[in-house]
Amino acid sequence: MSIADKLVLQRQHHLKWRSLDRLELILMIICGVLCFGFSLSVTADIVTRTLGNPWLWLQELTSTLFIYAIFIGAAVATRRNDHLYLTAVSEAMHGTPRLIVEILIRVVVLSVAGVLIYYGYVNYIRGFGSFRLPSNTPIASLYAAIPLSGVLIALFTVEQLVNGIRNGFDHPEPLDDAGDSPPADTGFQNRGQP
Secondary structure: OOHHHHHOOOOOHHHOOHHHHHHHHHHHHHHHHHHHHHHHHHHHHHHHHHOOOOOOHHHHHHHHHHHHHHHHHHHHHHHOOOOOOOHHHHHOOOOHHHHHHHHHHHHHHHHHHHHHHHHHHHHHHHHHHOEOOOOOOEOHHHHOHHHHHHHHHHHHHHHHHHHHHHHOOOOOOOOOOOOOOOOOOOOOOOOOOO
């Protein structure tokens, strides 16, 4: 099993387009690199402050890595149905009620994506008037993650809406190779019945 097979979830694959699997893989790798970089920069910041010679630019790097990891991670989680998704409500239903609830949930997520795109872009444009210290880079470099995340969330939500309406949202999940197995027969029987 390759790394790509481990990073790209096959769960609910009936709601996904195969052509976007590569994008999910790339975004997962980017999230991993961002989280690793964030941890490394926090550690370096602590070490340099402890030694009495702090590198002030590390705080800028840390906040940039953190913000991008959060917003790109939210987009990936949307595709994987791990975030911005109310599974408990919809998975308890079947047939037409489930279809209606699944569509409503994704319309709400699509609305959130629209807000991220619009207001994120507005903040991005306004961010060229403010600068981060000590590097003097425009704060727009941070705000760029917001509309990017909105576009990705919208793309993945439309993908799920189209495929859910076409293929249905209610599909039994196959057993996962990572250890999910059917319940074991314990040999105990209900003693109250003859």
